[in-house]
Amino acid sequence: AQSVSQHNHHVILSEAASLELGCNYSYGGTVNLFWYVQYPGQHLQLLLKYFSGDPLVKGIKGFEAEFIKSKFSFNLRKPSVQWSDTAEYFCAVTGYSSASKIIFGSGTRLSIRP
Amino acid sequence: DADVTQTPRNRITKTGKRIMLECSQTKGHDRMYWYRQDPGLGLRLIYYSFDVKDINKGEISDGYSVSRQAQAKFSLSLESAIPNQTALYFCATRSAGRDTDTQYFGPGTRLTVL
Numbered sequence: 001a002q003s004v005s006q007h008n009h010h011v012i013l014s015e016a017a018s019l020e021l022g023c024n025y026s027y028g029g030t031v032n033l034f035w036y037v038q039y040p041g042q043h044l045q046l047l048l049k050y051f052s053g054d055p056l057v058k059g060i061k062g063f064e065a066e067f068i069k070s071k072f073s074f075n076l077r078k079p080s081v082q083w084s085d086t087a088e089y090f091c092a093v094t095g096y097s098s099a100s101k102i103i104f105g106s107g108t109r110l111s112i113r114p
Numbered sequence: 115d116a117d118v119t120q121t122p123r124n125r126i127t128k129t130g131k132r133i134m135l136e137c138s139q140t141k142g143h144d145r146m147y148w149y150r151q152d153p154g155l156g157l158r159l160i161y162y163s164f165d166v167k168d169i170n171k172g173e174i175s176d177g178y179s180v181s182r183q184a185q186a187k188f189s190l191s192l193e194s195a196i197p198n199q200t201a202l203y204f205c206a207t208r209s210a211g212r213d214t215d216t217q218y219f220g221p222g223t224r225l226t227v228l
Binding site for chain 2: 006009032034036042043044045046049051090094099101102104105106107
């Protein structure tokens with residue numbers, strides 16, 4: 001079955017702490033992977049994406065994610081978080097074709113203490 | 115101007131009423147989607163459309179219907195609203211290119227069914 005698991009439902013960190021949010025997926029074949037961010041009261045925005053090539057991808061606002069094919073994982077990282085990173089983060093996976101279904105994880109709420 | 119717009123942004127209605135949520139886009143994308151977001155459940159796909167004549171059910175289509183009036187417009191209807199349809203509803207488009215596969219989300223409609 002196709003699925004995305006985000007193990008951390010709510011993460012609370014202090015400013016300047018390092019962040020890693022877990023994402024594991026189950027999806028047959030070649031995959032495209034995404035992280036979306038939803039700031040309070042706003043719509044989802046693309047943070048970063050992986051299609052092929054270098055498994056370490058860099059996104060906006062200092063975020064990066066590493067695709068580890070053997071572990072079916074695509075964890076999101078940031079070396080030093082800021083209060084403005086408070087948001088909900090969604091991992092998503094889809095197949096090679098843009099006609100493939102997109103499967104979203106249940107989201108991780110990140111709260112940053114100033 | 116926003117690329118994906120939704121109206122209304124907020125709606126409170128009563129059980130049994132018919133409700134229509136509208137979505138318009140200026141991205142020029144053929145693919146459009148309706149999701150609902152519930153706390154702890156992430157985004158769940160209600161319906162999606164690959165073009166005006168191609169409409170498909172998602173994982174939770176019961177109780178909903180859609181209409182793709184034009185490439186730029188995709189409406190979601192609740193024929194007889196019930197309280198467990200209280201949620202945040204997002205419309206999204208999707209670019210078709212293999213290397214540009216990304217979803218673009220509208221601002222959301224917060225629907226409350228009393």
